[in-house]
Amino acid sequence: MRVLFLGDVVGRSGRAAINARLPGLRAEWRLDFIVINGENASAGMGLTPDHARAILDAGADVVTLGDHAFDQKDMLSFISTEPRILRPMNFGKGAPGQGAGVFQATRGRKVLVAVALGQVFMKRPFADPFSAVDDVLRAHPPGGAVQASVIEIHAEATSEKTAMGHFCDGRASLVVGTHTHVPTADTMLLPGGTAYQTDAGMCGVHDSVIGMDKAEPLRRFITGMARDRFTPATGEATLSGVLVETDDSTGLARKVHAIRTGGPLVEALP
Numbered sequence: 632m633r634v635l636f637l638g639d640v641v642g643r644s645g646r647a648a649i650n651a652r653l654p655g656l657r658a659e660w661r662l663d664f665i666v667i668n669g670e671n672a673s674a675g676m677g678l679t680p681d682h683a684r685a686i687l688d689a690g691a692d693v694v695t696l697g698d699h700a701f702d703q704k705d706m707l708s709f710i711s712t713e714p715r716i717l718r719p720m721n722f723g724k725g726a727p728g729q730g731a732g733v734f735q736a737t738r739g740r741k742v743l744v745a746v747a748l749g750q751v752f753m754k755r756p757f758a759d760p761f762s763a764v765d766d767v768l769r770a771h772p773p774g775g776a777v778q779a780s781v782i783e784i785h786a787e788a789t790s791e792k793t794a795m796g797h798f799c800d801g802r803a804s805l806v807v808g809t810h811t812h813v814p815t816a817d818t819m820l821l822p823g824g825t826a827y828q829t830d831a832g833m834c835g836v837h838d839s840v841i842g843m844d845k846a847e848p849l850r851r852f853i854t855g856m857a858r859d860r861f862t863p864a865t866g867e868a869t870l871s872g873v874l875v876e877t878d879d880s881t882g883l884a885r886k887v888h889a890i891r892t893g894g895p896l897v898e899a900l901p
């Protein structure tokens with residue numbers, strides 16, 4: 632299967648790039664399944680129901696969320712009505728919605744998608760992501776009832792994400808990090824056959840500070856004082872992520888490609 636994963640959609644420019652390009656890429660790259668993190672799609676913070684529907688309508692099979700999952704309050708009720716949206720498994724015991732699911736890909740094939748939050752350098756003390764991921768992978772072993780599996784680790788620390796990759800090696804098709812909004816250059820197949828990249832990067836504007844208009848972050852770093860709110864940068868967004876080619880019978884990866892297209896980042900295509 633050809634599975635595309637795209638990192639955090641940031642603001643209007645990120646949404647516009649998804650709308651404009653995803654339907655064409657689905658055909659051009661013969662994609663069987665698409666996962667997109669949407670946690671920053673609405674004004675840079677969270678995801679509204681309307682924007683969630685737009686990303687799904689553009690061709691995403693699953694939209695995932697991270698630490699900003701419920702910044703837009705309407706998501707608290709909407710997520711229970713839309714199984715194609717996942718919040719992190721370890722977000723909190725009382726959180727509505729699900730953190731993992733099995734979804735339909737092309738030709739009747741099934742894909743497990745699960746998202747977990749890291750613990751290192753995160754704002755809240757989230758529960759252990761390793762045990763959450765272990766549970767879901769034990770329930771869906773490779774070569775079993777699902778033909779592919781995508782584990783997203785939404786975390787700040789590269790070390791924690793790398794450890795998650797090795798923890799899942801040979802048990803998942805893809806382990807990919809999100810949350811830092813900057814793509815890493817370590818796209819690879821791990822020894823056990825799991826595709827891995829520490830961070831997918833974002834679908835947002837790179838002439839910015841991690842997707843936000845650069846004036847206010849610069850002011851805060853330089854003066855130590857806040858004056859305005861953060862707002863998403865505008866301009867041409869880069870779509871960033873990975874495309875993994877999986878083997879239906881083993882559930883593991885055959886090939887993985889970094890994806891970066893649009894905007895100022897050096898282009899990477901499958």
Ligand SMILES: [Fe+2]
Nearest residue numbers: 639670671810
């Ligand atoms: Fe994010």
Ligand SMILES: [Fe+2]
Nearest residue numbers: 697698699810
């Ligand atoms: Fe995040």
